[in-house]
Structure formats: structure tokens, C-alpha cells
Amino acid sequence: MTYRPTLSDVAKMAGVSVATASRALSNPDLVAESTRTAVRDAANSCGYQINLVARSLRKQRTNSILVLIPEIDNQFYPTIIKGLEQRAHNLGYSMILGLTSNNLLRENSYLEIVNSRRADGMIVLDGGLDNLIERGIKFNVPTVQVLECLGGESLPTVRIDDRQVAALVVEHLVGLGHRRIAHISGSSNSLVATERIAGFQHAMAAAGCHVHSELIVNGGYTHDGGAAAMLRLLDMNEPPTAVFCANDASAMGAIRACRTRGLRVPQDVSIVGVDDIDEAATNDPPLTTIHQPRYEIGVMAMDLLAGLIETSNWKQKPVLVPINLIERGSTAPPRH
Amino acid sequence: MTYRPTLSDVAKMAGVSVATASRALSNPDLVAESTRTAVRDAANSCGYQINLVARSLRKQRTNSILVLIPEIDNQFYPTIIKGLEQRAHNLGYSMILGLTSNNLLRENSYLEIVNSRRADGMIVLDGGLDNLIERGIKFNVPTVQVLECLGGESLPTVRIDDRQVAALVVEHLVGLGHRRIAHISGSSNSLVATERIAGFQHAMAAAGCHVHSELIVNGGYTHDGGAAAMLRLLDMNEPPTAVFCANDASAMGAIRACRTRGLRVPQDVSIVGVDDIDEAATNDPPLTTIHQPRYEIGVMAMDLLAGLIETSNWKQKPVLVPINLIERGSTAPPRH
DNA sequence: AAAACGCACGTTTACGATCACAGAAAATTG
DNA sequence: CAATTTTCTGTGATCGTAAACGTGCGTTTT
Structure with missing residues (x-):
């Protein structure tokens, strides 16, 4: 195809004005049945395609x-x-x-x-x-x-509600009997991360658990960051029995880190993620996590x-x- | 901001024609230094922003x-x-x-x-x-x-080159000593899938290995499909010692299936994927795969x-x- | 039968920029 | 200083569509 017919070509073919052709195609009910079909036939027969750029300019x-x-x-x-x-x-x-x-x-x-x-x-x-x-x-x-x-x-x-995220996680872990719970957080320049930290502290306090500041470490939302953070937690004198990770990637990193230390998840350490990415379900072990729709x-x-x-x-x-x-x-x- | 200045507003302010204003902003070297700055100042002072839709209409x-x-x-x-x-x-x-x-x-x-x-x-x-x-x-x-x-x-x-994909995989597996190699293929309506199948057969023949048609099963490129296909292969009288999976997702599914049957990867079965998605490196075990850039x-x-x-x-x-x-x-x- | 109404359509202009063309001004040349 | 070139700028057309506005004509109302 070499020439692109415009609305005025269609109008000419159908024997109507440009305005009518426009209406026939864009607002068919403003136009008589007969002219409507005439315009449509003309448009089809010449392969007319509307120019959306022109429409955009006109319609803003x-x-x-x-x-x-x-x-x-x-x-x-x-x-x-x-x-x-x-x-x-x-x-x-x-x-x-x-x-x-x-x-x-x-x-x-x-x-x-x-x-x-x-x-x-x-x-x-x-x-x-x-x-x-x-x-x-x-x-x-x-x-x-x-x-x-x-x-x-x-x-x-x-x-x-990122505070609710933390609340749900803490509730779950405390319900299982955990008291010493750590948090692998996200990048500190993120509001989501700080809200989850605040929510974690709040929920832990509400459950009567003390949160030592050492138990909150930055995992940067990444697999490797989560693994590194987990190693730091495991090096503590009294490591946590459960870890709330700020997302699934860092949670999987944490699990990997546990494994390198010979610890089993969940038997030795419980890990919770956030996001519920596809990989969470197929991971080994399948990840307990907060589902975000x-x-x-x-x-x-x-x-x-x-x-x-x-x-x-x-x-x-x-x-x-x-x-x-x-x-x-x-x-x-x-x-x- | 309520009114959006147009080029003609800028032109008026700068005391030039619209054409000159356009040139000053889009083709500065076609315009005298003094008018150029006049136009630019005018544009800045009224917060002019070009309308790309209008430009698109004009320039096609x-x-x-x-x-x-x-x-x-x-x-x-x-x-x-x-x-x-x-x-x-x-x-x-x-x-x-x-x-x-x-x-x-x-x-x-x-x-x-x-x-x-x-x-x-x-x-x-x-x-x-x-x-x-x-x-x-x-x-x-x-x-x-x-x-x-x-x-x-x-x-x-x-x-x-999807035939080369298969060739590289077969070469690797045969090099390790495998002779009985299966292929978990992709959806049959995909050209990529059929090319990989053809490449697999060709490479196997070149290596002097026979490929029984039962050893090629469809895994539909998915995790679950790969798992199901693997189970079918393991149910054979003489299961393969290695499997070439058409992508990483089905390869991971295949690994999961092996595990449910108590088989270890790679000790009991070797698995190769294609794609090198991020998960391939963090998977357990890390996946041998064809890297696509x-x-x-x-x-x-x-x-x-x-x-x-x-x-x-x-x-x-x-x-x-x-x-x-x-x-x-x-x-x-x-x-x- | 005159007035009022509404439908279907045409005419014209707006949308906002770019470009070909031509004319004016400035710079260069002999 | 006249002639020529070069540089710069304005005019007007153009891109393709939508919509405001107006017109003609048939239908309904009193």
C-alpha cells in the first residue's frame, strides 16, 4: 500500500462532507442509516484507517x-x-x-x-x-x-498497609510459639521499608516481645543481601528462632544462608517473606509469605x-x- | 497551571513569527543568536512545553x-x-x-x-x-x-540458533558420558520447540546415540508441565540418565519431580535447561543451562x-x- | 396556516506545530 | 559603491480529524 486515504477521500467517495464521514464512523447514531453504510462502504473499499494522531490533536x-x-x-x-x-x-x-x-x-x-x-x-x-x-x-x-x-x-x-504486613507476620510467628524474632528489612530510603520496621516493632511490643535493635538488619530487598543479613543474625550469641524478611527474594537468600550453616528451614529456623512471587510456591521449602494481589x-x-x-x-x-x-x-x- | 502556552504565544512574547519560534527551539542554528535567546527566554518565562502530538501530526x-x-x-x-x-x-x-x-x-x-x-x-x-x-x-x-x-x-x-541450542546441550551431556538422553520439549505449535526437537535428534544421531521417540515428551515450557513430563520419563522401563529441557521452568519442574521420586540431581539424573533465567543460578541445585543474552x-x-x-x-x-x-x-x- | 421544533448534513475553523518559499537584511566581493 | 552572496525571518500552506455553528427541510403543534 502506497497511498493512505484520509477521511476526506472517504467523504469524497461516499459523496458526503468530511464532517458527515467523521460522524458516520465515530458517532454512527448521529447519521442516517443510508449515509452511514455509504461511508462505511467507502472506508472499507479504500482501506481507510483513522489517523489517531490527528484525532488526538483535535480532541486533546x-x-x-x-x-x-x-x-x-x-x-x-x-x-x-x-x-x-x-x-x-x-x-x-x-x-x-x-x-x-x-x-x-x-x-x-x-x-x-x-x-x-x-x-x-x-x-x-x-x-x-x-x-x-x-x-x-x-x-x-x-x-x-x-x-x-x-x-x-x-x-x-x-x-x-505495610504495618499490617508486619502485624500479620508477627501474629503468625508468635502464634507458633516464637519469641525471639528478627527482621531483615528493605532499603532504608524506602517508605515501605520503614513502615514495615515500625510495624514490626509495634506488633512485637504488643505481643510482649522485646526487640533488640541488633535483630533488625538491612537486606536491601535482594537475594544476596538477605543471605548476608541472615549470616549476621546467625553469628549472634543468641540467634533468632524466626525471621521476618521484607520480601521474598531476601527470604530465599536467608534460607540459602541457613543451609550453608547446616540449619534446616523450618525445623531450626522459621522464615517468612512478603510479596508471594511465583517462585515462593515452588521454592524448597515453599515459602510462608504475605500475599499481595x-x-x-x-x-x-x-x-x-x-x-x-x-x-x-x-x-x-x-x-x-x-x-x-x-x-x-x-x-x-x-x-x- | 491552568493555561498551556503554545508556540504562537511564545512567538508573540518574543516578537517573532511562529516559524521563527519553532526554528529557534528545534533548529537553533538556523536562527540568529539574539532571536534564539529571545525565544528561549520567552519559552522559559511562560513555561512553554512543546505539544508532541501536533509535531507528530506534522512530521508524520x-x-x-x-x-x-x-x-x-x-x-x-x-x-x-x-x-x-x-x-x-x-x-x-x-x-x-x-x-x-x-x-x-x-x-x-x-x-x-x-x-x-x-x-x-x-x-x-x-x-x-x-x-x-x-x-x-x-x-x-x-x-x-x-x-x-x-x-x-x-x-x-x-x-x-535453536538447533545449536540442542547441539550444545547434547555435546555437554555426551561429553559427560550420557547416552540415554531424553528431551522435554515445548509447546508443539512453536517453531522454537520444533527446531529444538529437530536439533536434538540431529545432534544425538551425530553422536551415535539412538533416540527412541518415547524419549521426547511435551512439557509445555511450564514448571508443572516439566514435572509431569519427567514423571512419565521416570515411569519408563529404562529411564534416561539425562534430560534436556526446552526451558528453565520445565527443567526446575523436572528436578522437583525427580525429588518426589527420591532421585537426586545430578547424582542420579542430569538436567539441563535453556534460557538462564535469574532463578537458574539460585536454584537448588544451580541449573546447568543455555544462556541467552x-x-x-x-x-x-x-x-x-x-x-x-x-x-x-x-x-x-x-x-x-x-x-x-x-x-x-x-x-x-x-x-x- | 403559521409558528416551533428537530433531524441530517455541510461549511468552516480550531488543534499546534513544521516546512517550502520568498523576501528583507546583512555581509561579502570586485 | 554597485553587485552578489549569505544569513535570517515572515507568510501561508499543510498534516487529518473533531466540533461549533448554521442551513434546509420535513414534521408536529396550536
């Missing part, structure tokens, strides 16, 4: 949204992306994906996309970018924050944004997504 | 490309996506991500995006969509196929597409990406 709407993710090869984000994408598709939006790598330069260049009207709004899973979000607000770009919300809740937000989180975030774009108002409350603990094979009562 | 270029992926929560694709995205970003393109789920309806709706000029080209990792690709060709949309190439190589293509594959595909968009010609040869076998802990000489 691109029907695409920008999604900013810190990293994608992380086991955690892909399912959220899936939820976002499928919902976007159902709502008639395309998804532009930006990987920020927590890199300020990249973030700024992605901002260009929304500021220059190439996207109608954005979803940010990278709460570290508070400055980005501020600028987003400044330009009145509809924005939804997901999970990591460093910008506070001045923006529409979909997240889980990642797909649904994506769907809800996209719904929220779409509403925001269309009505530009929102109820000032963050959407809190329910979570639950999934008991698998990595936790058991402590030995005596 | 969107600077965005469509990437079609069958599924994203698959451990395999995210790293490719990362390569694609980062390269796209460096080249000045945005990436629109479409998840097809191998669903014909979705595929067609994504085609709309390129046909309606919202993207300058597309990258297809979902070779199952031969009809899609055909239409892509029909509309002269620059397209690059990656890995799974059901449409043949009439299109620009970036892939690995997924990030680089993404980068190369994006480079190829960008070239295609700009020059619209290509050397008629598929880009073959080099691969190699990584020996880890899941393979060993057979017992006697």
Missing part, C-alpha cells in the same frame, strides 16, 4: 498513559504491569512503559512525555521520585501513586487513573488493598 | 514503537523488555507495551495502533501471530520479529527497528545472537 486526548517502574527484571513488577496493561487495554488506553532505574535523568525525560501531552496521565510505582511527582502535580497531570508513596498521600494512591493492584490503579482523567476528581482517601498471610512450609514451631 | 512520526509480548509474568521476557526499553529511550523513542496473551482479538486491536499511525513500527515477540505479521507487512509497518519467528524470515529478525537481544532488536524506520531497508539476513552453555550443578557423569 491521546488515550495513552505512562507507567513508570523502577525495574522490571524483579519478579515483583511484571504481574502488576500485567494488571495495568490489561485494564488499560479494556478501557481503551495504550500503555507507555518507562523504566526509571531510580535514575533522575531518566525520570525527567519521562516527565516530558506527559508534559508534552503525549500521555493523558501517569502511574508511578517509583515513590523515590518525589520531585518528579511534585512536577507532575505542578503541570496538573493526572497521576496515581502505587505502593511506594514517598510523596505522601496528597496524590491518589493505591497501596497496602499484584494483578488486582494494577487493575485498581488503572481504574483510578482512568476515573481521574475523565472526571478529574477523587475521594481523598488512599485505596488500601487487602492482603493475607499464606502459610507454606518455611515456618514451624521453634525447637526446645 | 510519533517516535514511539509498539512492542508485542505474549506474556510478561514469565521470568523470560522482562529482561528482553528492559533491553528494548532502554535502547528505545536512548534512541528517542517511547515504548508502547502490548500483552497479547496469544489472543487473536487482542492482537488485532494492537495492530490498530500501528495502522493508525500511533507508532512508527513494531517489535513482535509473539511469533504465533503470523496473520498479524502478514497484515503488518501489508500496511508497510516497519516490523522486527524476535526469537519466535513463525512468519519465516521474510521479515527482519533477531533470534538464536536477553538484554542484548532486546537492544539489537530495537537497533534494527530504528534503522528500519529511518532508512527502510535491511540486509536480508536474520541477526543470530550467540549463545553458550553454562555449566552449574545440575549435570554430572551418569552412575554405573
